[in-house]
Amino acid sequence: xxxxxxxxxxxxxxxxxxxxxxxxxxxxxxxxxxxxxxxxxxxxxxxxxxxxxxxxxxxxxxxxxxxxxxxxxxxxxxxxxxxxxxxxxxxxxxxxxxxxxxxxxxxxxxxx
Amino acid sequence: xxxxxxxxxxxxxxxxxxxxxxxxxxxxxxxxxxxxxxxxxxxxxxxxxxxxxxxxxxxxxxxxxxxxxxxxxxxxxxxxxxxxxxxxxxxxxxxxxxxxxxxxxxxxxxxxxx
Numbered sequence: 315x316x317x318x319x320x321x322x323x324x325x326x327x328x329x330x331x332x333x334x335x336x337x338x339x340x341x342x343x344x345x346x347x348x349x350x351x352x353x354x355x356x357x358x359x360x361x362x363x364x365x366x367x368x369x370x371x372x373x374x375x376x377x378x379x380x381x382x383x384x385x386x387x388x389x390x391x392x393x394x395x396x397x398x399x400x401x402x403x404x405x406x407x408x409x410x411x412x413x414x415x416x417x418x419x420x421x422x423x424x425x426x
Numbered sequence: 427x428x429x430x431x432x433x434x435x436x437x438x439x440x441x442x443x444x445x446x447x448x449x450x451x452x453x454x455x456x457x458x459x460x461x462x463x464x465x466x467x468x469x470x471x472x473x474x475x476x477x478x479x480x481x482x483x484x485x486x487x488x489x490x491x492x493x494x495x496x497x498x499x500x501x502x503x504x505x506x507x508x509x510x511x512x513x514x515x516x517x518x519x520x521x522x523x524x525x526x527x528x529x530x531x532x533x534x535x536x537x538x539x540x
């Protein structure tokens with residue numbers, strides 16, 4: 315079945331460090347991937363997305379890398395700040411193309 | 427402000443008492459969806475709608491109903507709530523009609539069924 319997983323449930327970094335959050339996906343036919351950030355008490359917030367015809371996409375302080383060979387997705391956050399502390403979810407398009415399938419999340423803790 | 431709104435934000439009810447959680451978006455989005463979020467299980471889709479009058483089951487539809495009579499509204503109905511429906515619920519919408527696009531989420535509704 316379809317599943318999206320994350321390698322680590324928690325990640326702790328120091329302020330100013332670069333953070334890398336990883337995700338493995340199972341649907342090799344998926345053409346769309348997305349990262350969300352969820353702060354306590356709030357709904358998931360869009361960070362960045364990528365289509366399968368790309369390997370890398372950059373935003374403001376964030377980069378998403380897609381390795382289709384090993385079905386791996388990663389989110390890189392540059393110069394991590396305390397405000398980046400949250401739960402991060404990856405998601406991929408399902409096989410039917412009707413919905414997003416979410417991973418279980420990685421909790422990022424940033425200490426100053 | 428472009429947003430997805432949900433009401434109520436918090437609800438405590440008893441088993442069997444019908445309830446409705448409303449969801450509204452002001453972005454003229456085609457696609458809308460409901461998810462529940464439970465510890466250790468992540469976000470799971472309950473129902474989705476690709477257009478007005480078009481709804482379909484997600485991964486965990488049992489015990490829920492939805493309707494899409496207008497483009498902007500997508501209420502979630504629990505006809506006879508049970509304690510296993512205690513959860514955090516999110517409504518989401520996206521511009522396209524496939525759901526495989528950027529979905530924008532509401533603030534969530536925390537439901538407790540006693």
